[in-house]
Amino acid sequence: MMAASRATGAAAQDAPKLPSGAFVIRCGAALLEKNNELAVEHGVDVLVRDGVIEDIKVDPISGFPVVDASRHLVLPSFISGHTHCCSGTPTRGIFEAGRSYRDPLQLVEKLSDEEQDALTALNMAELLRSGCTTHIEMSLTLRQAESYVRVAKPWGVRGFPGHMIPNTTRLFEIWFRTDDKVLFESENETLREIADGLAFGKTHMGANGGLIVPMMNAHATDTHTEKTMRALKAACDELGSGLHLHYSQSGGESGKVKALWGKSPTEWLDSFGLLDQPVFGAHMSGIDWAAEGPMLKAKGVVYAHCPSGGGAGGGSQPYPEALAAGVASNIGIDTHSNDYVEDLKLAVLYGKNRTRHLRRTSAVPLKSPTIMDALDGATRVPADALKRPDLGRIKIGAQADIVTVDVSGMLSGSGAMPPEPVYNLLYCNGMMVRHVMTTGRIQVYDGALVVAGEAKVIADGGAVVQKIWAQLEDAGWFSAPIPRRG
Numbered sequence: 088m089m090a091a092s093r094a095t096g097a098a099a100q101d102a103p104k105l106p107s108g109a110f111v112i113r114c115g116a117a118l119l120e121k122n123n124e125l126a127v128e129h130g131v132d133v134l135v136r137d138g139v140i141e142d143i144k145v146d147p148i149s150g151f152p153v154v155d156a157s158r159h160l161v162l163p164s165f166i167s168g169h170t171h172c173c174s175g176t177p178t179r180g181i182f183e184a185g186r187s188y189r190d191p192l193q194l195v196e197k198l199s200d201e202e203q204d205a206l207t208a209l210n211m212a213e214l215l216r217s218g219c220t221t222h223i224e225m226s227l228t229l230r231q232a233e234s235y236v237r238v239a240k241p242w243g244v245r246g247f248p249g250h251m252i253p254n255t256t257r258l259f260e261i262w263f264r265t266d267d268k269v270l271f272e273s274e275n276e277t278l279r280e281i282a283d284g285l286a287f288g289k290t291h292m293g294a295n296g297g298l299i300v301p302m303m304n305a306h307a308t309d310t311h312t313e314k315t316m317r318a319l320k321a322a323c324d325e326l327g328s329g330l331h332l333h334y335s336q337s338g339g340e341s342g343k344v345k346a347l348w349g350k351s352p353t354e355w356l357d358s359f360g361l362l363d364q365p366v367f368g369a370h371m372s373g374i375d376w377a378a379e380g381p382m383l384k385a386k387g388v389v390y391a392h393c394p395s396g397g398g399a400g401g402g403s404q405p406y407p408e409a410l411a412a413g414v415a416s417n418i419g420i421d422t423h424s425n426d427y428v429e430d431l432k433l434a435v436l437y438g439k440n441r442t443r444h445l446r447r448t449s450a451v452p453l454k455s456p457t458i459m460d461a462l463d464g465a466t467r468v469p470a471d472a473l474k475r476p477d478l479g480r481i482k483i484g485a486q487a488d489i490v491t492v493d494v495s496g497m498l499s500g501s502g503a504m505p506p507e508p509v510y511n512l513l514y515c516n517g518m519m520v521r522h523v524m525t526t527g528r529i530q531v532y533d534g535a536l537v538v539a540g541e542a543k544v545i546a547d548g549g550a551v552v553q554k555i556w557a558q559l560e561d562a563g564w565f566s567a568p569i570p571r572r573g
């Protein structure tokens with residue numbers, strides 16, 4: 088594809104010679120799956136051959152090139168249950184004071200394909216840089232989903248992409264409607280989008296050696312009708328990979344669904360059979376955990392908890408409630424932060440604080456999250472929901488989707504390999520990620536992007552955001568009064 092070449096072309100000329108084919112990862116410590124349990128093992132060698140983990144030994148495995156992770160914690164690379172890949176950098180740093188992200192995100196759709204690809208590339212590079220190699224991706228429009236695939240393919244990224252329906256050019260007037268007539272009048276266009284989403288899914292299903300597996304996406308339950316939900320179910324059945332949606336994002340969403348259809352969002356989705364498949368639902372702030380929790384658990388719906396979903400300092404979310412209800416809980420990226428390690432940490436820290444504050448007043452049980460809860464949620468939980476037991480774990484026979492994190496250096500460690508390195512992750516961010524690979528293909532090496540020229544990816548992506556800032560400036564966006572936010 089011509090459009091991808093500018094941002095995603097040949098790898099940097101000065102890139103180091105990287106091991107490929109068969110090589111050993113020499114791990115200071117590794118999070119292994121043993122007898123179905125997660126266990127940290129110190130001083131192990133992991134042999135990767137042809138994209139798969141072939142052997143794991145405490146003794147050194149000799150005779151192969153070595154990727155040195157001897158001062159790192161080695162983990163299965165992270166799976167985000169909710170991303171909008173190219174939307175991070177256009178909003179970051181300009182909406183936290185209280186402005187809406189609506190205008191910057193709508194301007195993304197006015198970009199050329201080439202510009203969208205440059206934006207996608209920088210955001211995808213950030214995801215990889217922080218160890219997030221698998222994305223349940225809800226692109227905000229079909230064009231952005233095509234851009235996602237164009238960039239993901241040459242970089243060997245594992246993606247489950249689709250486009251948000253209704254897309255971002257139509258969404259806000261439907262979502263923020265004051266009259267439900269707007270919702271019903273949107274039906275035909277939404278049905279057309281579902282057909283387009285299905286066609287996109289069929290076109291790209293299994294692309295790149297099976298790394299690209301499109302899914303159907305819905306914006307949320309309060310922007311659909313019975314008619315569009317039935318069409319969505321038919322499309323999901325035809326595509327067969329599952330459903331991704333924002334799920335009970337607020338009490339407002341559940342209220343609207345109850346008023347229109349007499350059911351909670353969970354009952355309403357279930358009435359169409361939409362929960363009888365892999366489902367990734369983001370946010371869930373409006374869930375009635377006592378009433379809906381048991382169904383979410385029984386159906387295996389994955390709660391994609393996105394601690395940075397509202398941007399830095401955004402609202403607290405019901406991760407402790409979901410864990411206590413036994414609901415499969417993943418850590419997701421959402422829009423503004425692409426730093427998976429930071430979000431992993433925030434999920435634990437925010438969750439512990441929420442538990443402390445609500446312990447005496449909560450009407451439902453709470454479980455204070457541990458780093459192991461978050462790590463399981465970042466790896467095995469979404470892999471199992473996707474029916475992919477070969478993903479999200481370090482064990483013999485699994486795909487070599489792996490991240491290494493420096494837990495012994497400055498700020499994250501103590502100058503030596505620590506005895507309980509998972510806790511050092513609570514002092515880490517994505518910049519402490521050193522090596523990242525998908526199916527044994529190294530994408531980040533010693534902290535640098537190696538699937539493309541990192542400096543060019545940053546410069547090209549930055550130029551596109553500068554254009555968006557200039558358009559916002561011209562429209563008076565920066566000088567308009569800022570609405571108060573909580």
Ligand SMILES: [Zn+2]
Pocket residue numbers: 169171333369421422
């Ligand atoms: Zn979202």
